[in-house]
Amino acid sequence: MTAAARIIAERGYRQVSVTDIVRESRIARTRFYENFGSKEDCFFAVYDATTAAILERVSEACAESSEPFPKRVSAGIAALLGAIEADPDAARACLVEGPAVGPAINERFEKLIGDFAALLRSGREDGGSSELPETVEETVVGGLYWLLYYALLEGRPKKMSRLRPQLVEFSLIPFVGAEAAGTAAAG
Amino acid sequence: MSCGDPYVREFQERGYRPGDEARFRAAWTKLEAAYLARLLQATEPFSEWRDRFHAGAAETVRLVEAFPGEARFLAFGALAAGEVGQEHRRALADRLVELVETVREELPDPDAVPAITGAWIVAMFFDRVYRACIRSEGPALRVELPELTFLAVSAYFGTEAGLEELLRRR
Numbered sequence: 135m136t137a138a139a140r141i142i143a144e145r146g147y148r149q150v151s152v153t154d155i156v157r158e159s160r161i162a163r164t165r166f167y168e169n170f171g172s173k174e175d176c177f178f179a180v181y182d183a184t185t186a187a188i189l190e191r192v193s194e195a196c197a198e199s200s201e202p203f204p205k206r207v208s209a210g211i212a213a214l215l216g217a218i219e220a221d222p223d224a225a226r227a228c229l230v231e232g233p234a235v236g237p238a239i240n241e242r243f244e245k246l247i248g249d250f251a252a253l254l255r256s257g258r259e260d261g262g263s264s265e266l267p268e269t270v271e272e273t274v275v276g277g278l279y280w281l282l283y284y285a286l287l288e289g290r291p292k293k294m295s296r297l298r299p300q301l302v303e304f305s306l307i308p309f310v311g312a313e314a315a316g317t318a319a320a321g
Numbered sequence: 322m323s324c325g326d327p328y329v330r331e332f333q334e335r336g337y338r339p340g341d342e343a344r345f346r347a348a349w350t351k352l353e354a355a356y357l358a359r360l361l362q363a364t365e366p367f368s369e370w371r372d373r374f375h376a377g378a379a380e381t382v383r384l385v386e387a388f389p390g391e392a393r394f395l396a397f398g399a400l401a402a403g404e405v406g407q408e409h410r411r412a413l414a415d416r417l418v419e420l421v422e423t424v425r426e427e428l429p430d431p432d433a434v435p436a437i438t439g440a441w442i443v444a445m446f447f448d449r450v451y452r453a454c455i456r457s458e459g460p461a462l463r464v465e466l467p468e469l470t471f472l473a474v475s476a477y478f479g480t481e482a483g484l485e486e487l488l489r490r491r
Contacts, residue, residue: 146403146404147403148337148402148403149403149404230407233397233400233401233451234400234401234402234403234406234407235401236336236401237455240455240456243452243455244452244455244456247448247452265484265487266471267465267467267468267471267487269465269468270468270472273445273448273449273465273468273469273472274445274472276444276445276448276449276451276452277441277442277444277445277448277472278444279444279448280444280445280447280448281437281440281441281444283444284411284414284440284444287407287411297437300435300437300441303435304435304438304441304476307475307476307480308471308472308475308480308483311479311480311481312475312479312480
């Protein structure tokens with residue numbers, strides 16, 4: 135799956151064939167089909183494994199911190215960017231090439247946004263933001279997704295950590311206000 | 322916003338195929354120009370940024386509802402076209418960011434707001450349009466309009482101003 139992620143990240147989902155994946159992975163074609171029914175199946179295996187690993191890393195970072203909500207969000211975003219930097223091919227394959235798969239990815243995409251929004255929502259009570267619309271967390275996470283998409287599209291996965299202060303600030307402004315968000319972003 | 326381009330219909334039915342690039346680019350260019358013209362027309366009457374933003378967002382929502390096939394082509398289908406779609410989608414996002422960033426003329430200290438704020442707002446809005454295009458059920462995009470305006474105003478003018486805007490638009 136590492137080889138599949140690498141070649142999909144490099145060339146794009148549409149440009150890669152099963153033959154390319156088999157060659158890159160140095161396995162027999164029959165072996166590929168023992169594990170996956172198609173290129174799409176293989177991609178979904180990469181997607182599911184990568185997004186689950188990133189979500190776990192972010193959840194742990196948020197849960198480990200006994201700090202208030204802004205600090206937990208900051209820790210979660212740092213973990214997210216760290217995970218992308220640690221495996222930029224898998225991140226690019228999923229975040230950038232996921233939408234290139236077409237309608238078959240939709241359910242997974244919605245779940246991904248929903249899972250991360252749930253993490254953010256868990257701190258809503260701490261932020262005292264009961265007046266906010268119910269879907270703010272999903273909207274914030276959706277915005278983060280597409281900012282990361284463009285950063286990866288431009289081929290700068292190694293510089294993701296530089297985005298941390300701004301992503302933290304944006305994620306927190308609706309919940310704790312600009313001043314507290316700025317403080318958390320600077321920390 | 323309908324461009325009447327048969328390629329958009331074909332694209333909806335059978336997706337992007339190798340060899341489509343020239344037709345894809347032509348259809349995109351026509352649709353993008355039509356969308357931006359409508360956007361400028363909708364925002365022109367307003368002098369304040371908040372009103373222009375809301376009018377532009379409302380017009381986008383109206384167009385997505387009125388022309389679902391074209392909206393899907395621009396927001397969702399283009400990304401399934403791979404590199405050519407990603408490139409066009411990026412250029413449109415950059416143009417929208419420029420329009421959003423005109424807000425800095427109204428800010429007392431324009432440099433106090435992070436440089437990527439416009440990109441973040443466009444990314445949030447795009448996400449909502451994208452998800453409205455891919456899902457078969459869920460809240461209508463129009464219902465989410467006050468929330469998007471709240472987030473945009475909050476990002477530039479602070480949460481209090483954002484909440485005021487939210488109450489005004491509900």
